[in-house]
Amino acid sequence: AQTKPGGRRVALYTNAQQRTQASRLALMGDLFGAVERDELRLYCQPKIDLRTGRIAGAETLVRWAHPRLGLIPAAQFIALAEQSGMIGRVTSWVLNATLGFLRGWQAYDDVQTLAVNLSAHDIRHPAMAQRVQNQLDAWGVRPELLQFELTESALIEDPDAALATLRRLKDCGVEIMIDDYGTGYASLSYLRQFPMDGIKIDQSFIAPILGDVEAAAIVRSTIALGHALGRKVVAEGVECRNVSNCLAQQGCDLAQGYLFSMPMPIEELPRWQAAHIKGLAV
Ligand code: C2E
Numbered sequence: 001a002q003t004k005p006g007g008r009r010v011a012l013y014t015n016a017q018q019r020t021q022a023s024r025l026a027l028m029g030d031l032f033g034a035v036e037r038d039e040l041r042l043y044c045q046p047k048i049d050l051r052t053g054r055i056a057g058a059e060t061l062v063r064w065a066h067p068r069l070g071l072i073p074a075a076q077f078i079a080l081a082e083q084s085g086m087i088g089r090v091t092s093w094v095l096n097a098t099l100g101f102l103r104g105w106q107a108y109d110d111v112q113t114l115a116v117n118l119s120a121h122d123i124r125h126p127a128m129a130q131r132v133q134n135q136l137d138a139w140g141v142r143p144e145l146l147q148f149e150l151t152e153s154a155l156i157e158d159p160d161a162a163l164a165t166l167r168r169l170k171d172c173g174v175e176i177m178i179d180d181y182g183t184g185y186a187s188l189s190y191l192r193q194f195p196m197d198g199i200k201i202d203q204s205f206i207a208p209i210l211g212d213v214e215a216a217a218i219v220r221s222t223i224a225l226g227h228a229l230g231r232k233v234v235a236e237g238v239e240c241r242n243v244s245n246c247l248a249q250q251g252c253d254l255a256q257g258y259l260f261s262m263p264m265p266i267e268e269l270p271r272w273q274a275a276h277i278k279g280l281a282v
C-alpha cells in the first residue's frame with residue numbers, strides 16, 4: 001500500500017497478487033453459503049499410542065467439497081472463514097457432525113475419543129462452553145469422548161477470555177489439548193495456568209528431528225517438560241518410521257501423521273481401526 005499526495009491510500013498489486021486477491025474474494029463469497037448447501041465434509045486422522053502401536057483416538061479435520069474446485073483442505077479455507085466471520089458456523093457444523101458420529105459409535109467397545117479444532121474466535125465466545133454442553137446433551141454423548149484442540153496463539157490472543165472458556169469446557173468433562181505447540185511464542189510454564197490435558201508438538205519441529213540437533217533438543221525437552229507438568233505429549237506430522245521410533249524412544253505418548261494414515265472420511269475410521277488392529281496382530 002502507498003499513500004498518494006491527496007492522502008488517500010491505494011493498494012498496489014502485482015498481477016499475481018491481484019489474481020490471488022480476486023480468487024480469495026471469490027472463495028470467500030462461495031464460503032458464505034457452503035454450510036447451507038451442505039458442502040462441508042468431516043475427515044479425521046488417527047492418533048497412535050507409541051507404546052502399544054494401537055489407535056488412541058482421532059482428530060477431526062474439516063474439508064470443503066467445492067462444486068468447481070473439488071475437495072479443499074482446512075489449511076486453505078479456515079483462515080478465510082475466520083476473517084469473514086464464518087468460523088462460528090463452521091465450528092458448529094463440525095461439532096454437530098462429530099457428535100452425530102460419536103452418538104452411533106459410543107455403543108461399541110472400540111469407540112475412540114474424537115478431537116475438534118477450535119479457533120480463537122470460538123474460545124472468545126462467552127457462550128461456547130454452554131453450546132458444547134447443550135450439544136452433548138442433545139446428542140446424548142459421553143463428554144469424555146470429546147476433546148478440543150486449541151492453538152497456542154489462539155490462547156494467548158486473549159488469555160483471560162481463553163482461561164474462562166477453558167475452565168467451563170473442563171467443567172463439561174471434555175479434554176483439552178494445546179495444538180501447534182512451539183509456534184506461538186508461549187512457554188509451557190506460561191501455559192501451565194491453562195487447564196489442559198496435553199500438548200501437540202508442531203510438525204515443523206517433528207519433521208526434522210533426525211537431522212537437526214536443535215529441533216531434536218526442542219522436542220526432547222518439550223516431552224520432558226510436558227511430562228513433568230503431568231501432561232500427555234502428542235507429536236504431529238510424523239511421516240516416517242525412523243521419526244516415529246525416535247519419538248517412541250524419547251517417551252512421546254502419541255503420534256499422528258501420514259506414516260500411519262492420511263486424513264480419511266470419518267465413516268471410514270471404524271474399518272481403518274479394525275484393519276489396523278489386525279495388522280498389529282500378525
Ligand atoms: P492442525 O490441527 O495442526 O492439523 C494438522 C494438519 O496437518 C492437517 O491439515 C493435516 O491434514 C496435516 N497433516 C497431518 N499429518 C501430516 C503429515 O504427516 N505431514 C504433513 N505435512 N501434514 C500433515 P488440514 O486438515 O489442512 O488442517 C490445517 C489446520 O486447519 C489444522 O491444523 C487446524 O488448525 C485447522 N483446522 C482443521 N480442521 C478444522 C476445524 O474443523 N475447525 C477449525 N477451527 N480449524 C480446523
Ligand code: MG
Nearest residue numbers: 059117149179
Ligand atoms: Mg489440530
Ligand code: MG
Nearest residue numbers: 179180200236
Ligand atoms: Mg496441529
Ligand code: MG
Nearest residue numbers: 179180202203
Ligand atoms: Mg498445525
